[in-house]
Amino acid sequence: MTDSAKMSLKRSKPNYIYSIVGVALVLLIMGIMGWFFLNINAVGNTFKEDIRVSAYLRTLNKDTIGQIQAFIAERPYTKTVTYVNKQSAQAIWNKENSEDWAKILDSNPLPESIDFYAKAEYVNQDSLSKIATELMARYGNQLTDLQYPKSLVTSLNERASKIGLIFLVVAIILCSIVIISIDNTIRLAMFSNRFLIKTMQMVGATRGFIIKPLTIKAIINGLISSGIAIALLFTIVSWAESQFPQLKAIRDFQHTLLLYGGLILMGVGISVYSTHRSVLKYLKMKLDDLY
Numbered sequence: 446m447t448d449s450a451k452m453s454l455k456r457s458k459p460n461y462i463y464s465i466v467g468v469a470l471v472l473l474i475m476g477i478m479g480w481f482f483l484n485i486n487a488v489g490n491t492f493k494e495d496i497r498v499s500a501y502l503r504t505l506n507k508d509t510i511g512q513i514q515a516f517i518a519e520r521p522y523t524k525t526v527t528y529v530n531k532q533s534a535q536a537i538w539n540k541e542n543s544e545d546w547a548k549i550l551d552s553n554p555l556p557e558s559i560d561f562y563a564k565a566e567y568v569n570q571d572s573l574s575k576i577a578t579e580l581m582a583r584y585g586n587q588l589t590d591l592q593y594p595k596s597l598v599t600s601l602n603e604r605a606s607k608i609g610l611i612f613l614v615v616a617i618i619l620c621s622i623v624i625i626s627i628d629n630t631i632r633l634a635m636f637s638n639r640f641l642i643k644t645m646q647m648v649g650a651t652r653g654f655i656i657k658p659l660t661i662k663a664i665i666n667g668l669i670s671s672g673i674a675i676a677l678l679f680t681i682v683s684w685a686e687s688q689f690p691q692l693k694a695i696r697d698f699q700h701t702l703l704l705y706g707g708l709i710l711m712g713v714g715i716s717v718y719s720t721h722r723s724v725l726k727y728l729k730m731k732l733d734d735l736y
Contacts, residue, residue, distance in 0.1 A: 465670050467630040468716065472674035472708050475623050479704045480682060482612050487695040489605050490565035494524055496593060496601075498573065499558045500580055504587040513584055514559050522576060526561035534558065556589065569602050570595065627715045628722075656724050663720040667713035674712065675705050 500517070502510060510528060518526045529537070534555040563573065577591040686693040 464630050465666050465673070468627050468667070468670035468712060469673035469677070471623050471626045471630070472670060472712050473677050475619060475711065476674055476678040476704060476708050477681065478616065478619055479707065480678065482616065483697065483700045483704065484692060484695065485608060485612070487697060487700075489601070489608070491695055493565040493568035493601055494562055496562065496568055496598060497560050498563060498576070498591065498593040499529075499560050500584075500591045501589045502557045502559065502587065503589045505557070506587075509587055510557075510559070513587060516583070517559060517561050517580070520576075522563045522567040522572065524562045524564050526559060529558045529560050531555055531557055568598060570598055573598060623711070624715060627712075628719045656721065659720050659724060660717055663716040664713055667716035668709065670716070671709040671712035674708055678705075678708075 500513070502513075504510065514526055514528055517523055534557065538555060563576070567573070567576070573593055580591055581588060682692075686696070
């Protein structure tokens with residue numbers, strides 16, 4: 446009885462190609478969406494870390510300036526810090542304003558400063574206000590002011606919040622579509638096995654015996670689909686990075702591995718889940734209902 450069921454299972458070779466390709470394409474769409482999300486987040490952080498904070502100096506004592514610079518460099522919020530003298534301040538001003546006011550003025554009115562760039566997680570109004578308060582409280586006698594583009598900081602964070610919310614909604618919708626699509630694709634592939642499943646049940650095969658080979662097949666198919674999706678995604682990303690070199694600069698290896706791992710887990714997990722659902726469905730159905 447059991448040998449007969451095994452032979453019947455071996456003779457049954459349903460075509461899983463359409464199922465594998467269909468799942469791979471759905472996973473590819475999910476992977477592209479995830480890649481966009483990771484890169485938009487990285488681009489946002491890059492913009493934040495390009496915001497310059499200037500601590501304008503009252504003192505011209507080089508030792509004191511060095512102490513202030515060293516203190517800022519040691520703080521957890523600091524990414525980079527630079528001492529800007531009058532000549533450097535003039536060069537920065539000319540670059541940002543595309544004109545040389547030295548042709549009009551005889552002296553340089555720009556103050557010396559210590560400019561630093563904060564890490565992305567600290568570039569918000571509350572954190573920068575606390576940083577300014579800390580520095581002015583400690584070095585108020587050596588600093589005249591601490592400035593940064595407040596409106597730009599507020600705008601960046603508001604846009605980041607809106608974009609994050611939009612992506613969250615889109616991701617939820619897309620995940621639902623992906624799960625439903627893969628589930629339907631697997632169930633359609635299992636449809637050709639319905640008579641085999643029922644026959645094995647009728648000849649006395651246990652539920653575990655029936656589900657085991659189909660589960661193994663689902664895992665293999667899920668891995669193949671995930672592999673195809675990852676290969677296509679890697680090709681698309683490589684092409685995008687060749688067209689826009691800036692994307693290569695913000696690539697995060699850990700995030701990339703996390704994305705690929707997520708595609709594998711989703712491909713295998715949903716394939717196994719859908720296979721189990723289909724098998725249990727056909728086991729519960731009457732023979733006449735299978736036609």
